[in-house]
Amino acid sequence: MKKYSNVMNTNVTWIPQIPAHWKLQKINALFTERKKKVSDKDYKPLSVTKKGILPQLEHAAKSNDSDNRKLVKKGDFVINSRSDRKGSCGVSRLDGSVSLINIVLTPSNELNSEYIHYLLRNYRFSEEYYRNGRGIVADLWTTRYSEMRTILFPVPPRAEQDQIVRFLDWKVSEINKLIGIRRKEIKELEKLCWIVIVNAISKVKQKNISEWKRVRVKQICRMQSGTNLISQVIGQSGNYPVYGGNGLRGYYKNYTNDGQYVIIGRQGALAGNVHLVEGRFWATDHAIVVYCSKFLIPRYAYYLFTGMNLNQYAFNAAAQPGLSVTKILNLQCDVPSVARQLEIADRLDEICIQLEKIVNNTKKKIKLLQELKSVIISDVVTGKIDVRNIPVPAYEHVDDMVADGGEGNDEEPRIPGEED
Known part of the structure; x- marks a missing residue:
């Protein structure tokens, strides 16, 4: 031109x-x-x-x-x-x-x-x-x-x-x-990843079903909403990431948690989205922090809650969709032994990381x-x-x-x- x-x-x-x-x-x-x-x-x-x-x-x-x-x-x-x-x-x-x-x-x-x-x-x-x-x-x-x-x-x-x-x-x-076209490709890849996860955490898809137990979520972990943080103090850079109802929101100078945790979006358009985070971070009151018991490892918990499609349980609150912690804790799921959880998580990590690389390249x-x-x-x-x-x-x-x-x-x- x-x-x-x-x-x-x-x-x-x-x-x-x-x-x-x-x-x-x-x-x-x-x-x-x-x-x-x-x-x-x-x-x-x-x-x-x-x-x-x-x-x-x-x-x-x-x-x-x-x-x-x-x-x-x-x-x-x-x-x-x-x-x-x-x-x-x-x-x-x-x-x-x-x-x-x-x-x-x-x-x-x-x-x-x-x-x-x-x-x-x-x-x-x-x-x-x-x-x-x-x-x-x-x-x-x-x-x-x-x-x-x-x-x-x-x-x-x-x-x-x-x-x-x-x-x-x-x-x-x-x-x-x-x-x-590229966004459709990403949706198809994300759908494929979800199907792989669902099959991996499904008791009926496994050979050693005796290792699996039917439990309520509250029997294997506890959940707690994060701590409120006004938007004006959340920056584009800072010491620690801030997670809200729709995932990463920015950064802040302090943190609420330190370790490996699963974060579930409690409010917002993407209520029920799941993230595995590690290190120090701040979880806002629009996010749910999962505290795993000795019967559940965080990496497996991430795949478990991702496969459960928690967004389907969101309800319309006064201003936006929301999830009830009580509702999630009372849901039933099948959970294998910790040893089997580690094995499944390792296998899913390998597959999902490769799919994520393709997704990230498409996003670029x-x-x-x-x-x-x-x-x-x-x-x-x-x-x-x-x-x-x-x-x-x-x-x-x-x-x-x-x-x-x-x-x-x-x-x-x-x-x-x-x-x-």
Whole structure:
């Protein structure tokens, strides 16, 4: 793909050069801030996520003040003002309402809203947007409209915006299709691993069934929820890993446990997920720590609870799916002798480690595809690549959600009312 032959310097940090026939305009010249407050009873609640603007999930944390939300109309651009939600923004395809921590902008008629969707979601603008914010600590860094309204961004002629959108829709769909194929491969590999585990821990599949006993979970271990830890103190780096309802959440300076343990997600979209952890770590109150008795080794416990598919026992709590510790402890299972547990765990380690390597390699391919998509979008919307004369063939449209298999954000709820 060729570059523009005639460019000009801008003296703007995040876009140092643009094509000479493009304009630089301030946000407040092209957008109107929508401030109208509405009730979620009249306008469907929407979530502002890193995948765009989506209907709010039923289990998302709800605000105590549901009558105090912002109106969003189809075509509005919505961006989360909090730095810990960096990248959570997009053009809404729906009418609805969002919480007050979001900025809602209505674009002028000279803008193609889909061009704006690509431009304002690219990583260069994201860095510029949050650079204009303020706050005491990184997780509470906030950018208000009054601080972003003078940010300059490039505006091509409308016909060129339309072509940029056609080109990017095509290329993004191609990449999303490949990502979707890779994600299906991962699901098949994970399914195969689960089947191997189930067969290994099934009493009826074994020859020496006399070594196996039918017991309730509470006879071979005890379980206890972890200790609450507010999200603001969980960092991207630190001394000890922090495990919550959906697995690893980040790192913290202290720990609650030291040794080899099984961690079960108690709350969240992935309630029932199982992790084997070793060393020092912090388990939050959204996770269950398994304390094995002398009749159960942690490595076998990991495979045992993975094979039991604990997610099927999750119930819908007020805000999100959850698991009852009492329910799990009263489930029945077949357990062999400790010697046989070690033998089975060794065999499963060997098989599952090989499958995990394949999964991790596939995830690396997905990451490279996502990086490629991000670079293409950024280069096109900032005028580094000229796509005006590139014909766009017929293609199958594949959006980000389809590529991700419909998966949403699996972050644990933060502060009620800030579910976006």
